[in-house]
Amino acid sequence: MTTPATQSSTSPPSRIVVGITGASGALYATRTIGMLLDAGREVHVAVTPLGRRLLADELDMKRLDPDALSGGRGAQVVLHGDNDYGAAIASGSFVHDGMIIVPASSNTLNAIAAGLTGTLVQRAALVTLKERRRLVIAHRESPLTLIDIRSMETLTLSGAIIAPLNPGFYLLPKSIGEVVDFMAGKLLDLVGIRADVPRWKGG
Secondary structure, three states, X not given: OEOOOOOOOOOOOOEEEEEEOOXXXXXXXXXXXXXXXXXXXXXXXXXXXXXXHHHHHHHXXXXXXXXXXXXXXXXXXXXXXXXXXXXXXXXXXXXXXXXXXXXXXXXXXXXXXXXXXXXXXXXXXXXXXXXXXXXXEEEOOXXXXXXXXXXXXXXXXXXXXXXXXXXXXXXXXXXHHHHHHHHHHHHHHHOOOOEOOXXXXXX
């Protein structure tokens, strides 16, 4: 569950872009999309070819469509073809409230840092930076090369937020779902959406 933002009955829901690439962690992607929908957001999704394979390998998602990505709630999900460089999210004139790449591979991380646009995910990320919107890169691979570290520095200096998928265990999770929710909730926090997930209260 998430806490929906207050919106007028006539204004469209705010929009978040989600990029899915080929690093392990498909559950993080689908749970993040689900939480965004719970929060009343319109979600625009781009999936790289290796991201498609990831979804098939880890979630047995043979057919990629908005309902499959959202657990049957595809009405508020817009899926963009990864080779469609004319897609709305490839343009700076498409106003949105942030982009989350989850999971983000080192290939994608380094390509964006180098200013390359070999996929729609990379193009949308660079447009997000250009327009000074929030870009959250949920990197999943380990260990890191010096190339990865320097790319993270470059992207941080360019305004991106590097959010490695490193869940905490201080809330004593009892399931994989709770571990995934920990990180998905943090990713929502980073684009300004308050997720209704368990939090450390101090003690």
